[in-house]
Amino acid sequence: MGQTVPDINSLPYADGDFFAFEQLLTDKERDRLAEIRQWLDREVRPIAVDYWNRAEFPLEIIPKLAELDVVSPVRRQGYSNLFAGIVHAEFTRADTSIATFMGVHDGLFTGSIEALASEEQKQEWLPDIYSLKKIGAFGLTEPLGGSDVAGGTRTTARKDGDRWILNGAKRWIGNATFSDYVIIYARDVADNQVKAFLVDTATEGYKATKIENKISLRSVQNADIVLENVVVPDTHKLAGGNSFRDTNKVLKVTRLAVAWQAVGQQLAAFDVARRYAVERHQFGRPLASFQLVQEQLVKILGNTVSSMGMMVRLSQLEDAGVAKDEQSALAKAFTTARMRESVAIGRALLGGNGIVTDYEMAKVFADAEAIYSYEGTYEINTLVTGRAITGISAIV
Numbered sequence: 001m002g003q004t005v006p007d008i009n010s011l012p013y014a015d016g017d018f019f020a021f022e023q024l025l026t027d028k029e030r031d032r033l034a035e036i037r038q039w040l041d042r043e044v045r046p047i048a049v050d051y052w053n054r055a056e057f058p059l060e061i062i063p064k065l066a067e068l069d070v071v072s073p074v075r076r077q078g079y080s081n082l083f084a085g086i087v088h089a090e091f092t093r094a095d096t097s098i099a100t101f102m103g104v105h106d107g108l109f110t111g112s113i114e115a116l117a118s119e120e121q122k123q124e125w126l127p128d129i130y131s132l133k134k135i136g137a138f139g140l141t142e143p144l145g146g147s148d149v150a151g152g153t154r155t156t157a158r159k160d161g162d163r164w165i166l167n168g169a170k171r172w173i174g175n176a177t178f179s180d181y182v183i184i185y186a187r188d189v190a191d192n193q194v195k196a197f198l199v200d201t202a203t204e205g206y207k208a209t210k211i212e213n214k215i216s217l218r219s220v221q222n223a224d225i226v227l228e229n230v231v232v233p234d235t236h237k238l239a240g241g242n243s244f245r246d247t248n249k250v251l252k253v254t255r256l257a258v259a260w261q262a263v264g265q266q267l268a269a270f271d272v273a274r275r276y277a278v279e280r281h282q283f284g285r286p287l288a289s290f291q292l293v294q295e296q297l298v299k300i301l302g303n304t305v306s307s308m309g310m311m312v313r314l315s316q317l318e319d320a321g322v323a324k325d326e327q328s329a330l331a332k333a334f335t336t337a338r339m340r341e342s343v344a345i346g347r348a349l350l351g352g353n354g355i356v357t358d359y360e361m362a363k364v365f366a367d368a369e370a371i372y373s374y375e376g377t378y379e380i381n382t383l384v385t386g387r388a389i390t391g392i393s394a395i396v
């Protein structure tokens with residue numbers, strides 16, 4: 001008996017793009033995507049599991065990322081949001097921790113400056129940030145303020161002449177153990193509004209401690225931050241960051257990026273599960289020859305393609321400048337729910353090998369949990385959508 005094992009790379013749909021969404025990109029974008037994909041295969045995938053196991057971030061990747069020149073593809077380099085989304089999914093497909101490093105430095109940190117800083121501030125700060133000479137973090141969440149942080153920011157900012165004094169604590173802040181800067185969102189005691197500040201992490205009174213024992217995104221260095229009378233010059237208050245409404249301009253775009261991560265996570269699950277099903281034999285036959293196993297692979301594929309279809313359309317709306325908050329919210333809730341199902345199927349399809357990171361799937365499975373919870377949890381994004389379609393808020 002025994003069936004010949006097909007060469008996985010020569011199978012139809014080897015890239016997992018079942019509905020040819022990449023055909024919607026321009027020729028220039030497709031060429032650039034191919035270049036980035038090759039780079040990820042060469043530089044990221046081979047080292048990702050080892051760093052994840054050790055809960056360390058591969059700092060040596062930063063100069064390589066600088067050479068690849070991938071920060072701010074839309075605003076700075078003129079690519080479409082669709083291209084940026086597909087690239088972010090590809091980063092996630094290679095490794096969710098590296099994708100999250102980029103999501104924090106590029107989406108949340110650089111995005112805050114691009115959206116909220118004055119022209120003068122941008123000219124001063126952005127060149128080093130685009131070239132990754134300076135690394136950034138984004139400090140919004142607090143130990144006591146998560147889903148309700150909009151109204152519940154406890155970190156305070158007090159104006160004192162031409163400077164501000166910041167006090168408080170932040171939690172979960174990605175990249176913050178080694179970043180040069182962190183954008184801190186703090187409540188101005190004078191008018192009670194949440195304002196944005198570029199804080200130099202070398203400033204006295206600033207302390208970041210790594211959060212240990214994570215089961216997800218282990219390579220991402222998340223920190224607890226304490227701010228004790230941290231002095232920030234007024235020139236480092238982001239000129240356009242004057243209320244939580246302003247912060248939301250940043251979050252709308254990054255939520256979209258996280259939903260693209262859910263696509264990338266499913267592509268990763270599909271890649272690993274399909275390869276395993278084709279190569280692993282039981283009862284003298286490849287797992288892929290069993291009907292139940294094919295159904296599982298098709299379920300992952302269907303979830304991935306439907307998530308990607310939603311994201312392609314949402315990115316097109318974003319490119320047209322008409323995407324709405326609630327559309328990003330539905331996309332984040334829907335794609336992450338599909339993702340959770342897909343990675344669980346993938347995990348089970350590898351049997352016992354699905355629970356050791358050596359086969360990659362256990363990392364894919366565990367990393368999905370962070371995606372499900374950050375950038376607005378599944379529940380909060382569902383309720384943002386529910387509010388939009390009923391006119392009634394069930395959040396508070």
Ligand SMILES: Cc1cc2nc3c(=O)[nH]c(=O)nc-3n(C[C@H](O)[C@H](O)[C@H](O)COP(=O)(O)OP(=O)(O)OC[C@H]3O[C@@H](n4cnc5c(N)ncnc54)[C@H](O)[C@@H]3O)c2cc1C
Pocket residue numbers: 104138139140141145146147148171172173174216217222370373374375376377378379380383394395396
């Ligand atoms: C790996 C990781 C990286 C992160 N990186 C950053 C970062 O770089 N910067 C940053 O600022 N933050 C970051 N975060 C924080 C993240 O955005 C928060 O974890 C998230 O917003 C949820 O807040 P919380 O963890 O405090 O949960 P909580 O708000 O305490 O929620 C707990 C549970 O209650 C549910 N819940 C809460 N309110 C409601 C409600 N009204 N109705 C129904 N259910 C509700 C939630 O959905 C959730 O299931 C990160 C988090 C993780 C895990």
